[in-house]
Amino acid sequence: LxxxxxxxxxxxxxxxxxxxxxxxxxxxxxxxxxxxxxxxxxxxxxxxxxxxxxxxxxxxxxxxxxxxxxxxxxxxxxxxxxxxxxxxxxxxxxxxxxxxxxxxxxxxxxxxxxxxxxxxxxxxxxxxxxxxDKEIDEPYWAMVASKLFRPELIREKAGEVKVVYTPLHGTGAMHVEKVLGDLGLTVITVPEQKNPDGNFPTVSYPNPEEAAALKMAVELAEKEKADVVMATDPDSDRFGSAVPGPDGKFVLISGNQMGALLADYICLSRKELGKMPEKPAIIRSIVTSSLGDRIARSYGVETVECLTGFKWIAAVMAEFEATSSHSYIFGYEESYGYNIETEVRDKDGISAAALCAEMTLYWRSKGKSLLDRLNDIWTAQGYFHDKSISKAFPGAAGGQTMKNLMAKLRTEGLTQIGGVRVETIRDIKEGKIYAPGNSASGKPTGLPPSNVLQFFLEDGTTVSARPSGTEPKIKFYISCVVDSGNGIEAAKKAAERKIAAIETDITSILEKA
Incomplete structure (x- = not known):
């Protein structure tokens, strides 16, 4: 280097x-x-x-x-x-x-x-x-606090929200406790997971995407009757959360759902407070749900796609600055990564925790929970259901198997998935978008090459295939949307049926690899 x-x-x-x-x-x-x-x-x-x-x-x-x-x-x-x-x-x-x-x-x-x-x-x-140490810590904490929209609401209502937090034995405790504590919030850190420990003795996989990683925090939150569970991964770039459902049992909020909630809150707040810049834009990765696009559009905000990995979101941020084409207001990925500030060019679990706390208080002041607001969004924009399926292929032989599988998907293609016709294929590696069976022609993706294949189904569902960049596994991302006109519960059931049918087809593809 x-x-x-x-x-x-x-x-x-x-x-x-x-x-x-x-x-x-x-x-x-x-x-x-x-x-x-x-x-x-x-x-x-x-x-x-x-x-x-x-x-x-x-x-x-x-x-x-x-x-x-x-x-x-x-x-x-x-x-x-x-x-x-x-x-x-x-x-x-x-x-x-x-x-x-x-x-x-x-x-x-x-x-x-x-x-x-x-x-x-x-x-x-x-x-x-x-x-x-503190010569960077203190400006960083001040920067995070400066990105909040309603500090006066937090000062007035902070006592109404109780947070249970876990750093999962990582770097987050000092920073999340400091930032949220300075806001006046009651923060209860899971004692068994507070101290940094590279052995991660209470979790086998310190990833806030995994329900098992949040188990101790959720149990403590139920005992303490907390309003929200927050978690950061060991280096505190990812942020996970859970909130109580109608029955008091905590419900995990997925990366796509939290991204949608934050996008909605940021757009709403900027518009309400007169802080929306000219040509505002949100950046998301290509495997992230398009629910955020619909939310952004409703506020007059553009959404720009980029490759998976926050380095690509940062690259688009830099392009915005160089060309003055857009004003950045938010970037996120389905893998629990969020960024609300240009002072940091990576995902930031600390600032996400602070904004989530403010967002929780804001909706509380309106008589709503985060789940209530999510239901409002689904009612207005359609019900989105997302799932990922992955399979490990360890070793050199596994790497070759993944290459062969991606090559087969490219050459043979898929005309339908889960019984639904594939309308369009986007091949990021080859840089073109085309209809099934017509790969010779097509329009450019406008993205740098990457080993990703996306299938856009006629019912609005997207299925993306992508070998992991950090682990020996291949991952399929499913994002389906169902009209919510007959109610959220009916839409959920319809979405689950769609996901199940798609999952059956993908499992078959993986088993034959």
Whole structure:
């Protein structure tokens, strides 16, 4: 990474003005790997900032932009199982690297024959290693608070909402407790999951998308009669939640549902408070439900699609700024990632928690719960039901099996799924949109190439096939929509029947792979 930046910015390298910032999460040896990374940067002439303790991924992105660094690294495996660790590399805009820089960096990795490093004390004495903490923490917390729409409502009504929170043994506790506590909210953190622990002793998979990961928080919330459960993953970029249903039992809110709720609340608030900018836009990934598109349209807001991964949302944000084509107001993914601020160029579970708390209070002041508002949205826009199906293909042989499966889907195609005709196919890898059996012609997708196939059915359902970028598995995303004119319950049942039929077909495809 250091070599790539030295070659990419030779004048800065020659002047000794390159800089980097390094953060880490609670996983095993993350602190050791982070210090090793920082000392390699320092030995290569970078002024290197290193956090003195574990920090959330979004704060690393914020730090790059605040300190004016050329690059940054956070040592984390995010939401993945305990046996993993990982490494996220960032560009000078605070976003994770994308093409062509990703390939350039890997080329340099493969060319390394020796590693230059320096002793910690020597780096500190030379001013090449600078330890940081509150000088970034405090501006970050202030920035998160500044993005709220109704601070006066929170000050007035904060005592009416009780939050149960779990950081899932990760980086979030200090930050979520600080931000929500300063707002006056009552926050009860799950005691068994509060302390950072890379072994994740209470969960096998510290992912807020998984019901099992929120089990202890939900049990505590039911005991405490809390209004909302909040969870962040180990590096606090993802945000999960649950709220009580009509029977008092907690209901998990999916990533698509929370994205829709936040999109609605942001648009509503900006319009109501006169804060809607010119040419406002929301960015979502291609495998995220299009419910947000309908919501945005109802407020006169455009939705722009991008590839899966928040680095692509950040790339579109940068494009907006460079061209003045749109004003960014929100970005999100179905995988529990949300961003409400341009100061961070990655998903941010801390700011999502703060805005979710405010949104909960706002709808409470209107006599509604988040589920009530979701039902309002479904009534107005149609009932959306989403499900993902995945299958692991471990090892080199598994990787080849996934390649073969995607190739087969491209060459043989699908004319119907779940008994419904496929109207259009969007092949992101080949860069074209076409009708089944007519791949020779078609219009361009307007997206960078990526190994994703999408099938748009005549009833409005979308089925997307995509090999995971971080795990040895292939994933099918199903998003179906049903008219809600006969009521939400009837629409739910109809959607479940559709999903079941589609799931049968996809399971058959996976079994034959």
């Amino acid at each position: 250091a070599n790539y930046f030295i070659k990419t910015f030779p004048e800065k390298a020659a002047a000794g003005t390159l800089s980097a910032v390094v953060a880490y999460d609670s996983r095993r040896y993350s602190d050791v790997f982070a210090e090793a990374t920082a000392l390699i940067f320092a030995a290569n002439g970078f002024k290197t900032y290193l956090f003195t303790g574990l920090r959330p991924t979004p704060e690393l992105s914020f730090a790059i932009r605040t300190l004016g660094c050329d690059t940054g690294v956070v040592v984390t495996a995010s939401h993945n199982p305990p046996q993993y660790n990982g490494y996220k590399a960032y560009w000078n805009d605070g976003a994770q690297v994308i093409e062509p820089h990703d390939e350039g960096i890997i080329h340099e990795v493969n060319a390394v024959t020796e590693v230059k490093t320096i002793a910690r004390d020597q780096a500190l004495a030379a001013g090449k290693l600078v330890l940081i």
